[in-house]
Amino acid sequence: DADVTQTPRNRITKTGKRIMLECSQTKGHDRMYWYRQDPGLGLRLIYYSFDVKDINKGEISDGYSVSRQAQAKFSLSLESAIPNQTALYFCATSGPRAREGYTFGSGTRLTVV
Amino acid sequence: EDQVTQSPEALRLQEGESSSLNCSYTVSGLRGLFWYRQDPGKGPEFLFTLYSAGEEKEKERLKATLTKKESFLHITAPKPEDSATYLCAVQAVDGGSQGNLIFGKGTKLSVKP
Numbered sequence: 001d002a003d004v005t006q007t008p009r010n011r012i013t014k015t016g017k018r019i020m021l022e023c024s025q026t027k028g029h030d031r032m033y034w035y036r037q038d039p040g041l042g043l044r045l046i047y048y049s050f051d052v053k054d055i056n057k058g059e060i061s062d063g064y065s066v067s068r069q070a071q072a073k074f075s076l077s078l079e080s081a082i083p084n085q086t087a088l089y090f091c092a093t094s095g096p097r098a099r100e101g102y103t104f105g106s107g108t109r110l111t112v113v
Numbered sequence: 114e115d116q117v118t119q120s121p122e123a124l125r126l127q128e129g130e131s132s133s134l135n136c137s138y139t140v141s142g143l144r145g146l147f148w149y150r151q152d153p154g155k156g157p158e159f160l161f162t163l164y165s166a167g168e169e170k171e172k173e174r175l176k177a178t179l180t181k182k183e184s185f186l187h188i189t190a191p192k193p194e195d196s197a198t199y200l201c202a203v204q205a206v207d208g209g210s211q212g213n214l215i216f217g218k219g220t221k222l223s224v225k226p
Contacts, residue, residue: 004156033213042218043157043200058213090156098204098212101147104156 004105023091032074036087081112119217137183142206149200
């Protein structure tokens with residue numbers, strides 16, 4: 001099994017729909033992150049969580065919300081999807097000081113039509 | 114403001130043609146610099162962490178080096194399977210970014226047989 005599992009792998013949804021992307025990790029780490037990746041813009045941080053009770057906004061949190069259900073689970077929701085949220089979304093996890101960097105999931109390709 | 118700039122944006126090499134990718138950074142204090150490899154449609158895969166100027170790390174045909182202002186990823190005698198996007202990220206010592214990694218936009222490497 002992968003260290004970080006994201007579901008679904010691909011999703012097409014309609015404008016205005018609510019959608020949830022799920023992430024689970026088996027590394028036993030406290031820190032988890034959600035990024036989106038767009039061509040030419042690189043990886044941009046949406047939300048991050050240092051433990052179950054500590055959730056923080058990243059640089060592009062508008063239009064998104066998150067839920068940390070357990071140490072191993074961190075979900076990203078789009079409350080009302082819009083076409084410019086079409087992107088590749090990655091979940092990642094790291095140890096306490098991220099000394100060994102992040103471990104990423106395989107990504108969710110989201111298309112909003 | 115902490116910042117990471119990678120160059121070139123894209124690089125085309127012939128098999129066996131050695132070259133280097135650049136990552137320049139501006140950060141108040143560097144805790145660590147990270148290199149990742151990303152294949153199309155997949156999550157970034159960790160390659161190296163460098164912590165201090167003068168440090169070098171190697172893995173197969175890849176060698177990463179670090180100075181006080183930049184890092185290089187040297188690729189010696191590349192093969193087509195080295196084709197990927199290479200991402201650089203830095204982690205700052207101060208709490209400005211909450212210790213989160215700051216990513217560059219990547220260099221897309223294509224190696225032709």
